[in-house]
Amino acid sequence: MVPNELKAYIGKIDPPHVREVERGAIRRYADAVGNDNPLYYDIEYASESKYGTIIAPPGFFGWSSATVPSSEGIIGLMTALINAGYYRILDGGMTYEFFLPVRAGDTLIASPKVKDVSAKEGKSGIMIICEFETTYLNQNGDLVARASQTLIGR
Amino acid sequence: MESKQIFWEDVEVGYELPTLEKIAHSLMLVKWAGASGDFNPHHYEDAFAQSQGTGGTIVHGLLKHAWLIQLVTNWMGDEGFMKKFSCQYRGMDYPRKMQTMNEPVDGEIWQCVGKVTNKYTDGEAHCVDLEIGVVNGKGETTTPGTATVILPSKGA
Numbered sequence: 222m223v224p225n226e227l228k229a230y231i232g233k234i235d236p237p238h239v240r241e242v243e244r245g246a247i248r249r250y251a252d253a254v255g256n257d258n259p260l261y262y263d264i265e266y267a268s269e270s271k272y273g274t275i276i277a278p279p280g281f282f283g284w285s286s287a288t289v290p291s292s293e294g295i296i297g298l299m300t301a302l303i304n305a306g307y308y309r310i311l312d313g314g315m316t317y318e319f320f321l322p323v324r325a326g327d328t329l330i331a332s333p334k335v336k337d338v339s340a341k342e343g344k345s346g347i348m349i350i351c352e353f354e355t356t357y358l359n360q361n362g363d364l365v366a367r368a369s370q371t372l373i374g375r
Numbered sequence: 376m377e378s379k380q381i382f383w384e385d386v387e388v389g390y391e392l393p394t395l396e397k398i399a400h401s402l403m404l405v406k407w408a409g410a411s412g413d414f415n416p417h418h419y420e421d422a423f424a425q426s427q428g429t430g431g432t433i434v435h436g437l438l439k440h441a442w443l444i445q446l447v448t449n450w451m452g453d454e455g456f457m458k459k460f461s462c463q464y465r466g467m468d469y470p471r472k473m474q475t476m477n478e479p480v481d482g483e484i485w486q487c488v489g490k491v492t493n494k495y496t497d498g499e500a501h502c503v504d505l506e507i508g509v510v511n512g513k514g515e516t517t518t519p520g521t522a523t524v525i526l527p528s529k530g531a
Binding site: 249256309311314 | 397409410429436442444449454456457458459461463464
């Protein structure tokens with residue numbers, strides 16, 4: 222049921238991109254959520270915590286928060302989805318595994334790939350389900366997190 | 376602001392997390408777009424949202440995901456560690472419009488809720504599994520999810 226031009230993206234790996242996790246970006250992110258935990262903005266408080274410094278809320282890996290906002294894989298696949306007539310695109314969900322905290326000042330290396338493209342018969346016709354997986358390493362080469370985002374085209 | 380740290384021994388299966396209340400409004404969605412980098416016009420442009428078949432602008436799924444993460448991290452405290460998290464955007468949520476510079480019109484309030492579904496040790500780690508969700512003003516869970524958290528142990 223998945224058109225070939227969409228299937229072609231399965232397994233597509235994008236070049237890793239670097240994200241600096243800035244303190245101000247963490248603060249703005251927490252503020253936008255309405256999250257007033259001092260670990261995310263109060264240097265004095267955070268330096269006395271077990272982290273020794275400001276950390277990012279889980280799920281924030283430096284701007285931007287979308288898994289693969291500017292990767293060729295996601296943009297290419299989204300464009301192909303629209304061209305194939307699936308122009309109504311919705312976010313389906315997010316799954317994480319966390320291994321290490323993200324600290325202010327970290328430099329993360331994000332490696333996105335298109336994990337799968339599948340089809341499902343929904344109430345309003347065929348839905349195309351796109352799964353993107355991104356792994357994040359820190360500047361020491363340690364695995365920080367793995368994120369899987371699902372986008373649905375209808 | 377953090378009160379006392381919760382320990383693994385303090386919770387049992389069925390334990391309910393303190394509810395986190397949220398009000399989604401268009402100002403919050405603009406702030407979220409800027410802070411998260413999600414500039415999809417589906418969240419601020421009515422005509423485009425109509426073309427997407429949702430009847431109007433909708434709350435970002437990722438904002439609701441961030442609410443649920445706040446629910447869990449507030450509760451687990453500074454010593455807790457979130458190991459796994461997952462949520463699915465099953466239902467649309469519609470933000471309140473603004474009536475003044477800062478105040479939204481009256482309307483819906485969202486509740487982020489959670490409860491412990493399992494409690495176990497995994498090697499050295501003292502873990503609990505949680506069932507979480509964003510519940511809209513009609514009592515419908517629009518964004519169900521799960522999380523696994525490592526809590527500090529009194530014995531450790």
